[in-house]
Amino acid sequence: MNDMRIGPVAWVARHIVLMAGGIFMIAPFAMMVLTSFKPQSEILTADFHLLPERWALIQNYSVASQKGSLLRYMLNGLIVTASIFALQVVTSLPAAYALAKLRFRGRDALFGLVLLCLLVPMHATAIPIYILFYKTGILNTYGALIFPFALSVFGIFLMRQFFMTVPDDLIDAARIDGMRDFGIVWRVMLPTAVPALIAFGIFSVIAHWNDYFWPLIAVGDERLFTPPLGVAFFKENGGGTEYGPLMAAATITILPLVAAFLIAQRRFIEGITFSGMKG
Amino acid sequence: MTASPPQSWRRSATALSLAAPALILMVIFLIGPLVCVILLSLTNYQLGGSTLQLIGLGNYAELAQDPTFQRSLLNTLIYAAIVVPGSVLLGLGAALLIEADSSLRSFYRAVYFLPVMATIIAMAIVWEFMLHPQFGIVNLTLKAIGMQPHDWLHDRTLALFTLCAIGIWQSLGFNMVLFMAGLTSIPSDLYEAAAVDGAHGGLDRFRIVTWPMLGPVTLFVIVITAIRAFQVFDTVAVLTKGGPSKSTEVLLFTMYSEAFSFFRTGYGAAVTVVFLVIVLAFAALKTFFLDRRVHYS
Numbered sequence: 354m355n356d357m358r359i360g361p362v363a364w365v366a367r368h369i370v371l372m373a374g375g376i377f378m379i380a381p382f383a384m385m386v387l388t389s390f391k392p393q394s395e396i397l398t399a400d401f402h403l404l405p406e407r408w409a410l411i412q413n414y415s416v417a418s419q420k421g422s423l424l425r426y427m428l429n430g431l432i433v434t435a436s437i438f439a440l441q442v443v444t445s446l447p448a449a450y451a452l453a454k455l456r457f458r459g460r461d462a463l464f465g466l467v468l469l470c471l472l473v474p475m476h477a478t479a480i481p482i483y484i485l486f487y488k489t490g491i492l493n494t495y496g497a498l499i500f501p502f503a504l505s506v507f508g509i510f511l512m513r514q515f516f517m518t519v520p521d522d523l524i525d526a527a528r529i530d531g532m533r534d535f536g537i538v539w540r541v542m543l544p545t546a547v548p549a550l551i552a553f554g555i556f557s558v559i560a561h562w563n564d565y566f567w568p569l570i571a572v573g574d575e576r577l578f579t580p581p582l583g584v585a586f587f588k589e590n591g592g593g594t595e596y597g598p599l600m601a602a603a604t605i606t607i608l609p610l611v612a613a614f615l616i617a618q619r620r621f622i623e624g625i626t627f628s629g630m631k632g
Numbered sequence: 633m634t635a636s637p638p639q640s641w642r643r644s645a646t647a648l649s650l651a652a653p654a655l656i657l658m659v660i661f662l663i664g665p666l667v668c669v670i671l672l673s674l675t676n677y678q679l680g681g682s683t684l685q686l687i688g689l690g691n692y693a694e695l696a697q698d699p700t701f702q703r704s705l706l707n708t709l710i711y712a713a714i715v716v717p718g719s720v721l722l723g724l725g726a727a728l729l730i731e732a733d734s735s736l737r738s739f740y741r742a743v744y745f746l747p748v749m750a751t752i753i754a755m756a757i758v759w760e761f762m763l764h765p766q767f768g769i770v771n772l773t774l775k776a777i778g779m780q781p782h783d784w785l786h787d788r789t790l791a792l793f794t795l796c797a798i799g800i801w802q803s804l805g806f807n808m809v810l811f812m813a814g815l816t817s818i819p820s821d822l823y824e825a826a827a828v829d830g831a832h833g834g835l836d837r838f839r840i841v842t843w844p845m846l847g848p849v850t851l852f853v854i855v856i857t858a859i860r861a862f863q864v865f866d867t868v869a870v871l872t873k874g875g876p877s878k879s880t881e882v883l884l885f886t887m888y889s890e891a892f893s894f895f896r897t898g899y900g901a902a903v904t905v906v907f908l909v910i911v912l913a914f915a916a917l918k919t920f921f922l923d924r925r926v927h928y929s
Contacts, residue, residue, distance in 0.1 A: 359733050363834065367729050368736070374726065375743045378801065382746065384769060385758045397767050448654035456640075457647035463655065470662045472915040474863060476884055477908045480672065480891050480901050481665035484679065504657035534646050563751045565866045566884070570892055581753035585870050588757055596761055603754035614749045618742055625748070626813045629806065629856070 389413050389600040396596045413597040414605075417587070420598065423605055425576065426583030433498045433579055434561045438554055440503040446546075449512035450538045454524060464513075470506040476566060483570055497571040498579065502561060508553055511628065515549040516542060555624035562610060580606040669908075672901035679895040691902035701903065703878045704886040711796055711882060712861035718800040720854055723807025728842070730808070731815050732834070741812070745805040752802055756867045759798050760785060785871055788879035795867050795880055803860065807853050814849035818842065855918045862911055883907045 359367070388396055392409035395402070417423050451457070452464050482501050486492045491500070519542065527541045543550075565581040572578065578586060584606045588599055614621045648655075673691055677684045695701045730740045747755065762769050763784040771781035784794040822841045831840045865884040868874060874881035874889070887907060891900025 359834070364733060364735075367733055371726070371729055371736075371740050374722075375740060378743050378747060378805070380769075381755055381758045381762060381801075382750070384762055385755075388761065399767065399772060401769065401772050444653045444657060447650035451647040451650040455643060455647040455650075457644035459644075460647070463651060466655075466658065466663070468919065470658055472912055472919065473662060473666060474859075474908070474911050476863060476865070476887070477669060477904055477911075478662060478665035480897060480904060481668035482661060483892070484668075484897070485660075485665075487679065501661050504654055504661065506658065506662070509654060534650060538650065559749060563753075565753050565869065566888075569869070570888075581751050581866075584751075584754050584757060588870070599757060600761065603757055606754040607750040610749050610751070611746065614746070615742065618738065621749070622741065622745060622809050625806070626809045629810055 385600045385603050388596055389598075389604050391597055393595065393597055409597055413601040416595070416598040417601040417605065420587070422575070423580075423583060423587075423602055426578050426580045427605065427609075429495075429498075429577060429583075430562055430580045432495060434558050436495070436499045437502045437561050438557045440499065441505040441508045441553075441557060442550065444504045445508035445512055446543065447535070447538050449509045449516055450534070450542050452509070453513045453516035454519075454521070455534070467506050467509050467513075471510060475501075479567065479570055486571065493572050493574050493577065495577065498568055498577065501567065501571075505553075505557065507628070508557070511553050512546060512549060515546055519545050551620065552624035552627045555621055556628035559610060559625075669901045669904050672898055673905045675898045675901075677898040677901075679891075679897045681895075687898075691899050694899065695902055695906065700878060700881060701886060704874075704881040704883055704903075705906070707792055707879070707881055708862060708864070708883045710792060711799065711864055712858055714793070714796040715799040715803065715861045715864075716854060716857045718796070719804040719807055720850070720857055722800065723804045723853070724811050724846075724850070726804065726808045727811035727815060728838070731812060741809075744808055747802045748805040748809075752866045753870055755802070756798065756870050760871055763794065786876055788876040791872055791876060791880045795864070795872070798867055799861065799864060803857060807857060810853050811846070811849065814846050815842070818845045852918065855914050859911055859914045859918075862907070862914070883910075 387403060387405070390408055390410045390413070391405040392407055392412070395405055395407065448463075452460060452467070478501070483492070486497050491497050523541060523545075524537055527537050532540065562579075563581060564579070565585070568579045568582050572582070575586065584599075584602050587602050674686055674688060675684050676687050676690070726740075726744050730737055730744070763771075765771060765781065765783040765786075770784065774781050782790055785791050818841065822845070823837060826837060826840045829840075831837055863884060864882050865888070868880050868882050868885045869888070872880040874885050883903065884907065887900050887903040890896045890903055
């Protein structure tokens with residue numbers, strides 16, 4: 354479709370429609386950022402101005418980060434998403450390699466199990482996992498936020514698909530050099546899989562940075578809150594009508610992913626398309 | 633290539649040791665809980681309580697009589713029935729328009745995709761502010777052009793539809809990029825062939841080439857959007873809590889309230905099973921019928 358020619362009328366119409374739709378798409382972001390610059394008196398007024406007359410940027414952001422302990426939540430979000438992705442790589446890659454490249458009894462059954470598990474939404478297992486964590490005292494720890502996602506069946510599936518395309522010669526050569534299967538996974542397969550891993554990583558980080566359902570169930574201690582829990586907590590505990598600081602908190606919450614997206618737009622869209630198609 | 637028995641035995645042992653961590657975690661966090669949630673739905677278990685009795689299909693019989701659950705199921709279906717066509721059609725429209733020409737293409741793509749990335753909890757709070765009955769930009773705009781303002785999130789005839797609009801806003805960019813992948817995989821010689829056969833207008837091209845080629849992708853996008861729509865939770869939990877008067881009660885929120893607010897674990901498990909059956913039906917449709925027909929290189 355890249356070299357399709359469109360006439361001048363269509364050219365104008367395309368921009369008008371896309372601009373109008375774009376305003377609707379971008380409006381919440383613009384409102385959020387602009388409101389986070391305004392003092393309360395300019396927010397709760399029927400007299401709307403796009404830009405603040407008196408800037409309250411520093412005040413709003415410092416209220417958000419002190420009263421809302423926002424930096425703590427951001428750090429928790431970083432710890433949780435990074436740990437989840439690291440564990441997912443460690444648990445999924447060897448399994449994906451075994452499924453793609455080794456012949457063994459029960460391989461088809463194991464792959465069938467992976468396909469079956471792919472269908473199950475995370476919400477369906479929440480009650481039993483909650484009871485398990487309650488009985489074992491894991492609730493209200495970082496572990497409670499991380500362990501249920503230590504394995505991604507989607508990761509196994511995706512990496513298996515990718516490993517199937519890696520030529521067997523590469524593995525045979527490594528074997529001749531005396532490498533064992535465990536070494537092959539990390540020293541031969543992993544380096545070939547970097548593009549697929551990046552796509553999977555983008556998918557995993559977005560899913561877990563933004564997740565609200567499971568953290569809401571798993572932790573009640575404010576010190577363990579992830580950014581979505583934190584911003585909802587800030588809203589419900591006194592911040593609900595302080596729109597300036599609340600919008601500052603919302604801005605900070607979405608900033609890391611949105612900034613990463615704007616920097617590596619193509620990578621993100623490819624990653625999401627790739628995982629969306631397979632998942 | 634047939635390996636001798638001890639060698640093949642060793643191969644299997646290696647393979648299983650590589651897959652073992654994944655298999656163990658799958659049993660602990662997926663298979664086990666799945667079996668447990670079905671069993672729990674047949675009991676009257678309450679978290680922290682000491683009794684656990686099998687009550688057969690008692691919870692399901694209660695669900696069938698429970699007005700909150702009925703409302704919740706109906707609302708979830710309405711939500712899906714609006715968000716699925718809304719975000720699929722708008723996603724398709726955005727993809728077609730953006731791909732139709734190269735000017736500002738990546739700018740538009742980024743703008744339409746932005747809501748997919750942004751934490752929905754944070755953006756829901758922004759929407760609530762924009763929908764503020766007195767000072768929100770939505771009502772201020774409506775008043776400025778002489779239209780009636782509304783209390784979008786607290787009016788029980790409107791709240792569910794407001795959540796649908798937010799749902800469409802959030803998910804259309806995701807569908808858009810899936811459609812774009814579908815569009816770029818259409819071989820350009822098909823368009824040339826259609827032009828030779830006399831298809832000149834954009835509409836002709838769409839009817840003869842684009843739409844038939846996009847058919848399987850469209851089915852695929854519809855199904856995954858439906859699966860996601862049935863999982864609506866975040867906006868409800870942070871904006872309306874199922875209210876006003878249960879008008880935005882949805883399945884996952886009912887499940888959450890029963891199991892984690894009222895601690896009626898067995899009953900919450902039964903709601904989960906109903907939710908699971910619906911989602912699995914769509915997911916199975918996708919895996920067994922659609923995945924084979926959608927190919928991207």
